[in-house]
């Protein structure tokens with residue numbers, strides 16, 4: 001059974017809210033509710049002033065409209081939080097906290113800023129509470145009840161916000177990913193040619209303008225060109241995380257902020273040097289953009305160009321999902337990390353093309369010996385990662401043994417009619433309950449290393465897997 005975050009069997013926030021109310025003497029709850037009302041304006045204003053001192057929070061708050069609306073909604077939120085609601089009103093109050101979390105996720109307000117704001121508000125409220133003469137007159141037990149009431153309600157509200165924040169952040173990430181894929185569906189090859197052309201066209205435009213001359217000479221900026229606009233608004237998003245993105249931005253800035261102003265001076269002595277510099281910078285930009293497109297055309301397809309197996313792009317989502325299924329539905333899975341033995345010799349003794357053929361035939365062989373529900377990745381040069389779904393550790397081991405045997409029996413046919421026999425080593429890592437799939441990959445890698453060290457052409461199961469000693473397949 002998949003349990004949604006909103007219905008965790010062990011956690012009913014309405015019940016928890018009610019229990020905080022129940023254990024608090026009504027007179028105390030009333031007193032704090034009145035205090036929250038009285039201090040609403042002051043706390044909202046102090047909150048705003050405090051958060052503005054944080055540079056990251058300032059980005060979200062520094063606008064009149066935010067100030068006005070935040071002030072009113074903060075006051076309302078505080079008043080509602082501490083009101084001793086009747087039981088029938090609690091679902092709505094819980095929903096309200098979750099809604100706040102959704103809004104935070106939508107505006108991508110970092111969670112640590114929410115926590116910081118809550119810490120400030122709680123501290124300020126508690127200190128004002130303790131300094132009030134009517135509270136100072138309370139006995140120790142009543143004071144404790146008052147402090148716990150403030151503390152528990154604050155923390156429960158924050159917990160509810162965090163819960164929906166995480167869920168919604170994941171949803172936003174999925175939508176953004178879908179958007180990225182949508183942007184990509186507009187043929188990348190065509191886009192690459194178009195952007196190459198636009199970049200070159202801008203270079204021509206600058207040269208023409210320089211040739212025409214005129215006072216004052218106004219040169220078009222590269223950031224304002226069609227290419228510059230495309231890169232900022234679409235390319236940046238499309239190539240997010242690629243190492244060439246920053247150099248492209250640096251190059252755009254250098255051209256617009258350093259080279260163009262110098263060219264505008266129209267010093268006949270320096271112009272030839274500056275034009276050469278501009279052309280070199282444009283050549284470098286063309287190269288960077290070319291690399292970005294090429295890498296993405298292969299990566300984004302999710303397939304390795306040589307073997308047509310999955311590449312690493314979808315490794316995270318696929319393994320993340322298998323871990324989730326194993327946790328939630330108790331469906332175990334296993335990773336096999338397979339590496340061809342002495343593969344370097346194939347390249348060295350027969351040619352790189354022969355090596356490529358071996359990789360293609362291995363990919364086919366693996367695909368033919370797993371179920372349609374399993375996944376086969378080209379993990380590295382001559383390394384393959386197989387995800388066997390719905391298998392016990394014992395079944396995974398048997399399957400790995402079989403694959404090892406199949407490879408040893410297979411006759412590879414190389415270009416020029418050469419026939420070759422090879423072996424492979426396999427590291428097996430059955431799902432062991434660890435939530436991070438990287439840990440499992442590491443386990444498989446260590447087992448593979450042991451298989452290599454103990455003679456190759458064999459299967460080794462990761463050390464802490466619950467399946468007996470390593471087996472030797474051949």
Ligand SMILES: Nc1nc2c(ncn2[C@@H]2O[C@H](COP(=O)(O)OP(=O)(O)OP(=O)(O)O)[C@@H](O)[C@H]2O)c(=O)[nH]1
Nearest residue numbers: 339340341342343344345347352353355356381382
């Ligand atoms: N033909 C070809 N070779 C590749 C490709 N990717 C990686 N390689 C080669 O694979 C070889 C891997 O060699 P090593 O890591 O030394 O391993 P090995 O020779 O298989 O030896 P062991 O793994 O220790 O049994 C290197 O020579 C790489 O150049 C590829 O796409 N095509």
